[in-house]
Amino acid sequence: MDNPLVYIVILAWNHKETTIECIKSFCDTDYTNFNLLVVDNGSTDSTYQVIVNQFPTIEIIQSEKNLGIAGGYNLGIQEALKNNAEHVLITNNDVIVNSDLVTHLVEALNISPDVGMVMPKIYHYYGDKTRLWCTGGRWRKFPPEVKMMGYNVKDSKKWSYIKEIDFAPSCTLLIRSEVLNKLEGFDENYFFYNDDWDFSVRLRALGYKILFVPNAKVWHKVSISTQKSDRPEYWWMQMGHSSVLFYLKHVNLVSLLVYIAWFILRETLKLKINKISPFLKGARQRFEEMEAKQRV
Secondary structure, three states, X not given: OOOOOEEEXXXXXXXXXXXXXXXXXXXXXXXXXXXXXXXXXXXXXXXXXXXXXXXXXXXXXXXXXXXHHHHHHHHHHHHHHHOOOOEEEEEEOOEEEOOOHHHHHHHHHOOOOOEEEEEEEEEEOOOOOOEEEEOOEEEEOOOOEEEEOOOOOEOOHHHOOOEEEOEOOOOEEEEEHHHHHHHOOOOOXXXXXXXXXXXXXXXXXXXOEEEEEEEEEEEEOOOHHHHOOOOXXXXXXXXXXXXXXXXXXXXXHHHXXXXXXXXXXXHHHOOOHHHHHXXXXXXXXXXXXXXXXXXX
């Protein structure tokens, strides 16, 4: 089908002005067959009421608490699938998009039935608008971790071709509904961090491909939720928790231990040792949870 129904799911947590700017950019899309859905992921400001007042025709779901990235996306995905969406576009609220974004992503997803998910070219919103934030991810053997491609570099011809990739960040993604049904959405054991890497691994395990689509463009206000949080140690704790989950689920214990050692060394050399303690706390918490389950 050339013009499938696309549900655009915007995940919002506080930062109402940012969310409004994101909604407006999607309202200007040149794609005609779409529904726009905002998931208010337990915001503690007036995000929900502001959206209802300014966009009375837009569908909005309000969660009583912050479900994390995976849980928040799943809430929107379930609503989209219930309403017969053929593709679901999930996105953070801290992005601005070109009007032809959805059109280019749908065209790329239609290239072949085995293309299960596509991602746009993601630029930094602040500063130089031609500076890339990400064009996908790849696995690095040492130190073992997923590395983002095109990270913090100037856009160039190198990034102007559709390319199959191994990992895609969940900043903005278009996904086939059949893939979401088979995978039952994102793994909600991840609150934040690595949920997208996990989803990418599971998608490829089903035989689907992930494509980077350079003509589809997004400008990302990078990590606005974490950088402006009054609890930064909480986010680093979540990174530790999610790292243990991802490595033991998809890699191995040795690689996990090497990664933890590398993280400690890297942050020490960067003089950011305040990240180390909450990271290790989160990792230890995940190990304890696993041990508790084994005893049951």
